[in-house]
Amino acid sequence: MSNGTVNLLIGLVMGLNLIALGSSRLPSLIRTISAQGVTLGVMPLVLAKGNIEWGLVLVALGTVAGKGLIIPALLRKATRAAAVEQENEPYIGFVSSLLLGAGGTIAAVALAGALPLLPEHAGVLLVPGAIASVLTGFILLIGRTKAISQVCGFLILENGIYLFGMLLIRSTPLMVESGILLDVTVGVFVIGIIVDRIQRAFDSLDTRNLTTLRE
Amino acid sequence: MRSLLLIILPLIGAAIAAMWPSNRTRPWLLPATALAHTALTMWLFFRPPAVAGNAWVGFDALARAVLPTVSLLFLGCAAYAVPYLRIREERQNRVFVTMLLAILGLLSAGHQARQLGVLWIATEGVTLATVPLLHFNGTPRAFEATWKYLLVGGTGIALSLLGSFCLGYASLYGGGRGDLTFVALAAQGVNLSRPWVLAAWVLLLVGYGTKMGLAPMHTWKPDTYGEAPGIVGALLAGGVTTVAFTALLRVRSVLGAAGEGAMADRTMVAIGLFSMLVAATFLLGSRNFKRMLAYSSVEQMGILILGAALGGAGVAAALFHVWSNALTKGSLFLSAGNLRRAAGSALVEEARGMCVLAPRSTGLFVTGMFAITALPPFAPFFSVLRVVRAALTEGHHAAVAMLLGCMLFAFFGMTRVVLRVAEGRPKAAARENARRFVESAGVIWPPLTMLGVSLWLGLFTPAVLLNAWTAAAAQLFPGR
Numbered sequence: 001m002s003n004g005t006v007n008l009l010i011g012l013v014m015g016l017n018l019i020a021l022g023s024s025r026l027p028s029l030i031r032t033i034s035a036q037g038v039t040l041g042v043m044p045l046v047l048a049k050g051n052i053e054w055g056l057v058l059v060a061l062g063t064v065a066g067k068g069l070i071i072p073a074l075l076r077k078a079t080r081a082a083a084v085e086q087e088n089e090p091y092i093g094f095v096s097s098l099l100l101g102a103g104g105t106i107a108a109v110a111l112a113g114a115l116p117l118l119p120e121h122a123g124v125l126l127v128p129g130a131i132a133s134v135l136t137g138f139i140l141l142i143g144r145t146k147a148i149s150q151v152c153g154f155l156i157l158e159n160g161i162y163l164f165g166m167l168l169i170r171s172t173p174l175m176v177e178s179g180i181l182l183d184v185t186v187g188v189f190v191i192g193i194i195v196d197r198i199q200r201a202f203d204s205l206d207t208r209n210l211t212t213l214r215e
Numbered sequence: 216m217r218s219l220l221l222i223i224l225p226l227i228g229a230a231i232a233a234m235w236p237s238n239r240t241r242p243w244l245l246p247a248t249a250l251a252h253t254a255l256t257m258w259l260f261f262r263p264p265a266v267a268g269n270a271w272v273g274f275d276a277l278a279r280a281v282l283p284t285v286s287l288l289f290l291g292c293a294a295y296a297v298p299y300l301r302i303r304e305e306r307q308n309r310v311f312v313t314m315l316l317a318i319l320g321l322l323s324a325g326h327q328a329r330q331l332g333v334l335w336i337a338t339e340g341v342t343l344a345t346v347p348l349l350h351f352n353g354t355p356r357a358f359e360a361t362w363k364y365l366l367v368g369g370t371g372i373a374l375s376l377l378g379s380f381c382l383g384y385a386s387l388y389g390g391g392r393g394d395l396t397f398v399a400l401a402a403q404g405v406n407l408s409r410p411w412v413l414a415a416w417v418l419l420l421v422g423y424g425t426k427m428g429l430a431p432m433h434t435w436k437p438d439t440y441g442e443a444p445g446i447v448g449a450l451l452a453g454g455v456t457t458v459a460f461t462a463l464l465r466v467r468s469v470l471g472a473a474g475e476g477a478m479a480d481r482t483m484v485a486i487g488l489f490s491m492l493v494a495a496t497f498l499l500g501s502r503n504f505k506r507m508l509a510y511s512s513v514e515q516m517g518i519l520i521l522g523a524a525l526g527g528a529g530v531a532a533a534l535f536h537v538w539s540n541a542l543t544k545g546s547l548f549l550s551a552g553n554l555r556r557a558a559g560s561a562l563v564e565e566a567r568g569m570c571v572l573a574p575r576s577t578g579l580f581v582t583g584m585f586a587i588t589a590l591p592p593f594a595p596f597f598s599v600l601r602v603v604r605a606a607l608t609e610g611h612h613a614a615v616a617m618l619l620g621c622m623l624f625a626f627f628g629m630t631r632v633v634l635r636v637a638e639g640r641p642k643a644a645a646r647e648n649a650r651r652f653v654e655s656a657g658v659i660w661p662p663l664t665m666l667g668v669s670l671w672l673g674l675f676t677p678a679v680l681l682n683a684w685t686a687a688a689a690q691l692f693p694g695r
Binding site for chain 2: 114115116117118130134141147150154157158160161164165167168170171172210213
């Protein structure tokens with residue numbers, strides 16, 4: 001398959017970033033995350049351009065299952081348990097987030113131009129896609145007040161890093177790759193548990209209540 | 216093989232702890248495993264094995280220079296954990312003991328990691344294993360601290376992965392074949408792609424710097440150290456931060472080989488001094504003696520990273536400071552835990568007159584405070600002196616002035632808090648609370664021993680240790 005398909009998928013990921021920045025309802029945010037996870041899962045197979053190995057299939061399946069299904073399911077469970085549907089008063093408004101995200105995407109493309117790429121990666125948008133996703137993740141992490149939105153931000157940030165990892169999937173040993181996937185999944189899983197516990201302690205899942213500890 | 220045993224042994228201990236049926240006897244697994252680990256570390260220290268150049272994990276010169284102190288710190292904490300968990304018998308300690316042992320295994324892996332991916336996995340593992348320890352107390356405040364730890368620490372660790380990828384791509388672009396051992400990366404030298412190396416350094420410094428708790432990425436530290444049990448604080452401040460520091464040292468060696476050493480040193484000097492400045496500022500206003508220890512830890516990390524930027528002598532001095540910091544801080548955290556339990560609060564207003572209510576712990580806490588603020592004859596004084604000497608040799612006069620100024624203000628801030636805790640008339644609530652707290656030998660000996668070792672290290676720094684630190688510096692930065 002050509003670079004066109006890959007770039008289409010990356011474009012999709014970047015579009016989903018913007019949708020995530022603009023959505024105020026948590027269920028639609030989680031749906032966006034899930035769609036992004038599935039898109040990322042397909043990526044290694046498309047990048048392989050025909051010579052698909054078992055390792056790649058495993059990475060793809062693991063990603064679709066982890067980022068696309070399991071984590072969104074956990075997040076939905078947390079939303080139901082806490083009865084939170086909406087991000088009411090974000091620190092950074094939805095329109096401003098979108099503008100920031102759009103600006104970040106443009107900056108990502110510009111920044112990626114400064115970094116040299118090997119010939120086989122030259123026509124692919126992996127680097128700008130990765131930087132844009134990391135920036136989107138940061139905007140959500142900083143700009144949202146609900147714990148679940150922040151977890152989603154963290155996930156988008158991790159997705160950006162995963163996207164970058166695609167550049168190295170051929171060269172680095174598989175052990176590192178699988179270990180990384182496992183860690184990402186477990187990490188978010190633990191965060192999910194924490195969200196669950198926090199909700200019991202604070203009832204509202206609002207991180208603005210987490211201000212007892214200060215100088 | 217023996218070096219792998221250092222990792223496997225605690226993990227086996229953790230597995231046994233997870234299956235051990237009795238809540239009462241389970242904590243004894245901690246000192247048992249820790250003793251075996253320390254014995255093995257000492258054996259390796261005096262009979263270091265040959266490490267293959269391309270090995271992913273190995274007891275190399277850098278591991279030899281720091282792992283023994285982590286092992287000793289863990290031994291002290293493990294000895295303290297037995298009486299501590301007996302006091303807290305009402306709580307299930309299965310997860311607590313299991314995770315502590317897992318952390319020892321992962322710390323051993325992190326210190327011995329000679330490959331970018333292994334290093335990251337070990338650090339990420341430690342981060343995750345710490346989470347259940349932080350909310351051991353189960354209070355809403357502990358939840359808050361855990362949430363912040365995960366969010367900030369998780370972001371930091373994610374960025375360090377991105378940085379590792381960048382370094383990997385720098386190697387790939389420079390003709391590398393995907394061998395991400397630090398030796399292979401350094402061997403590529405100037406062939407590493409310059410823009411990618413710079414991007415990697417920024418991300419890795421921010422990422423592992425977050426784990427170290429360098430300002431401005433230190434925000435998780437006061438909350439976490441303030442709410443975590445004393446043992447966990449000691450291990451975080453002396454063990455986990457050390458892994459992040461050795462990680463940065465290993466990355467810095469690659470930067471040096473790539474010809475970007477001077478740039479890396481400048482950023483490290485800047486971030487180190489900024490950490491010290493932030494720590495000194497907050498120490499002056501601190502009202503909580505456990506949070507005070509966190510800011511003091513930010514200060515120590517600043518000294519470490521500053522030392523690491525000062526060439527071979529500076530790196531050796533910083534490795535000395537790793538020892539001084541781990542042992543002195545360990546003692547401080549454990550005695551602070553005693554005081555916190557005796558007073559029922561870590562706030563200065565609530566915990567006055569502790570030299571009446573808990574005289575031995577107060578004595579330890581005050582002495583430890585003088586030690587960590589680099590008063591002679593404790594180890595921190597001598598290690599900081601070496602850092603200062605290295606800085607003067609390298610011509611960093613302004614940095615030395617700033618370092619000493621920050622240390623002076625930190626000293627003012629800490630003495631103010633500590634002496635207010637020690638002196639004065641105890642409040643009625645604290646008096647009531649202290650009646651239930653017994654200063655048993657079990658909670659005094661571990662911090663006392665650590666402080667004793669710190670004193671011994673200062674007075675009679677053994678030549679074998681000095682050689683180990685110099686050898687590690689030479690391994691990382693040949694020819695400096």
